Amino acid sequence: MTARVNTVAFQGIDVKPVDVQVQIAGGLPAFNIVGLPDKAVAESKERVRAALSSLGLSLPPKRLTVNLAPADLGKEGSHYDLPIALGLLAAMEIIPKEELAEYLVLGELSLDASIRPVAGVLPAAMHAGANDNRLICPEGCGREAAWAGDLDILAPRNLLQLINHIKGTQLLSRPEARLDGEETHKGPDLSEVRGQESAKRALEIAAAGGHNMLMSGPPGSGKSMLAACLPGILPPLSPREALEVSMIHSLAGTLPEGGLLKRRAFRDPHHSASLPALIGGGHRVRPGEISLAHNGVLFLDELPEFNRSTLESLRQPLETGEALVARANAHVTFPARFQLIAAMNPCRCGHLGDSDLECSKAPRCASDYQAKISGPMLDRIDIQVDVPAVRASDLSGPPGESSAAVAERIARVRQIQAERFARYEGCTIRVNAHANGKILEEIAMPDEEAKILLNKTMENAKLSARGYFRLLRLARTIADLEGAARDSIADRIGKAHIAEALSYRRIALD
Numbered sequence: 001m002t003a004r005v006n007t008v009a010f011q012g013i014d015v016k017p018v019d020v021q022v023q024i025a026g027g028l029p030a031f032n033i034v035g036l037p038d039k040a041v042a043e044s045k046e047r048v049r050a051a052l053s054s055l056g057l058s059l060p061p062k063r064l065t066v067n068l069a070p071a072d073l074g075k076e077g078s079h080y081d082l083p084i085a086l087g088l089l090a091a092m093e094i095i096p097k098e099e100l101a102e103y104l105v106l107g108e109l110s111l112d113a114s115i116r117p118v119a120g121v122l123p124a125a126m127h128a129g130a131n132d133n134r135l136i137c138p139e140g141c142g143r144e145a146a147w148a149g150d151l152d153i154l155a156p157r158n159l160l161q162l163i164n165h166i167k168g169t170q171l172l173s174r175p176e177a178r179l180d181g182e183e184t185h186k187g188p189d190l191s192e193v194r195g196q197e198s199a200k201r202a203l204e205i206a207a208a209g210g211h212n213m214l215m216s217g218p219p220g221s222g223k224s225m226l227a228a229c230l231p232g233i234l235p236p237l238s239p240r241e242a243l244e245v246s247m248i249h250s251l252a253g254t255l256p257e258g259g260l261l262k263r264r265a266f267r268d269p270h271h272s273a274s275l276p277a278l279i280g281g282g283h284r285v286r287p288g289e290i291s292l293a294h295n296g297v298l299f300l301d302e303l304p305e306f307n308r309s310t311l312e313s314l315r316q317p318l319e320t321g322e323a324l325v326a327r328a329n330a331h332v333t334f335p336a337r338f339q340l341i342a343a344m345n346p347c348r349c350g351h352l353g354d355s356d357l358e359c360s361k362a363p364r365c366a367s368d369y370q371a372k373i374s375g376p377m378l379d380r381i382d383i384q385v386d387v388p389a390v391r392a393s394d395l396s397g398p399p400g401e402s403s404a405a406v407a408e409r410i411a412r413v414r415q416i417q418a419e420r421f422a423r424y425e426g427c428t429i430r431v432n433a434h435a436n437g438k439i440l441e442e443i444a445m446p447d448e449e450a451k452i453l454l455n456k457t458m459e460n461a462k463l464s465a466r467g468y469f470r471l472l473r474l475a476r477t478i479a480d481l482e483g484a485a486r487d488s489i490a491d492r493i494g495k496a497h498i499a500e501a502l503s504y505r506r507i508a509l510d
Ligand SMILES: Nc1ncnc2c1ncn2[C@@H]1O[C@H](COP(=O)(O)OP(=O)(O)O)[C@@H](O)[C@H]1O
Pocket: 192, 193, 194, 195, 196, 217, 218, 219, 220, 221, 222, 223, 224, 225, 226, 343, 390
C-alpha cells in the first residue's frame, strides 16, 4: 500500500518540490526514512509515532518505508513530520488518498498531535499558489500563508482537526491575512539628538537615497544614537518589498505571528558576530544578518572591531545585493540588498585630535586602527562623515527637527526616485544608491559647471571609477532632496550638489 504527499525543501530562497512516498509492505516490523534526511527529519518518525498513538492509532506491525524524493536533495528541518504522518494515515486507509494529491503540506508534530509552527511557510505558500496547489500548514503560520494570495489554506491546530476536516466532519475556515495596527518605532527621535547638524544632514541624504554611510567620531558623540534614529525616518516597505523581506524572515523563523513585516528591518549584529551569522550558512543554511536586513538597514557599530575577514566578506553582497553561501553540493543565494550604516571611533582611545584627551600613541594608533577597514570596503561607502564631540551650548539649545518631519521629506524623495526608475522597463532599482552604469549616467547628468568641478576632482583626487559614480549617485540624491523642497526637480546636477557630495568623501585624517 503506497501513498504520496507533496511537501517542499528550501535551498536559500528557492523552494524545491519534495514528494513524500509512504509504503506499507509485508516483512519484519520496521520504520525507515530514506532520501537524505538530516537529524531533525530522521527523528521525525518518533514524533509521528507518538502523535498517532496519542490519537489512539498505532502503526501497523509491518515494514514502513518513507522515501523523500528526489533522493539526492538534502532534507533539513522539522516540517516533514506532518506530510509523513498524513502519508502514513493515507497508506493505513484512515484518510482518502485522492484528497491529499492537491495539497502541499508542512508542519511539525508534537507528541500530543498538536501541530507546531515551522519556518518557511510563506515561500512554500507562494510556491503552492503558483502551482495551483492548496496548502496545509500549522495554525500559527496560517496568517503568514494567507499573504501568498488567494490559494486554499488549511491551518489546523492539531492532527485531529485536520483528519476531521479531510473526512468532512468538522470544517476549518481559511485563515485571514490581517495587518495588525501600525508597529511604532521604538528608537530615539531625531529631535533628541542635539547639535551634529552636518551628521544629521548626512543621515537624511543616506536615508533618502539608500546610501551606505560611515560615521567617525569620539565616544559619546551620538553615533549610535543617530543610527538608531534611522528606522524612524525611513519610509515603510512597499507591499512588494514587504513580501520579499518577509519571505527571508519566514525562512529564518523570525517572522512575527501576524504575518508580514511592515517596517524596514534594522539589524545591528554585535562585532563578535561570526561569518555565517552575518552572511548566512551554518549547519542548517539560514539567512544571515545581511539578508535579514534586506530592504532595510544593517548597522555595524564599532566597525574596526569586527573580524577582518568577516568585514571583507561584505564586499561582494554590497555590490551584488545577494548573499552567496557555498555548500558542499550547491550554492545557495539569499537576497541581501541592505543599506550599510557603520560607526567607528577614529582610534582605539577614541579621542584623536583632542589634545587634552588623546593618548600618547596618537597619531600612529589611529592609522593602525583605521587600517582595519580596507580601501575597497571604504570605496563602497558613499557617505563618510565626522561626528565631532557635542558642544555644551548644543546640549542646552532648542531641540531640532522631529523624525516625523524629516520622514515626510524622505518619503517624497523616495517617491521621486521610484517614479524615475519606473520609466525604465524591467528596472528593479528603487533608490539612487543602486543606480549604475547607463541608467546612472542618464539620470545624473552634470551641467557644465559641475562637469568642470568633476574633471578637476578626477585629476587632483585620484578618484577611482567607482568613486566617480558614487559621487554622481550621491549628487543625484542631494539634487532630489533640494528639488523636492522646491517642488521642481532639476534634470541635471549642479556644481553645488557635486561639491556637497565631495564633502562626504573621506573622513578626516587622510
Ligand atoms: N548629540 C547628542 N545629543 C543628545 N544626547 C547625546 C548626543 N550624543 C550622545 N548623547 C547621549 O549619550 C549617549 C551615548 O551616545 P552614543 O550615541 O552611544 O555615542 P557613540 O555611539 O558616539 O559613542 C546617548 O544615549 C545620549 O543619551
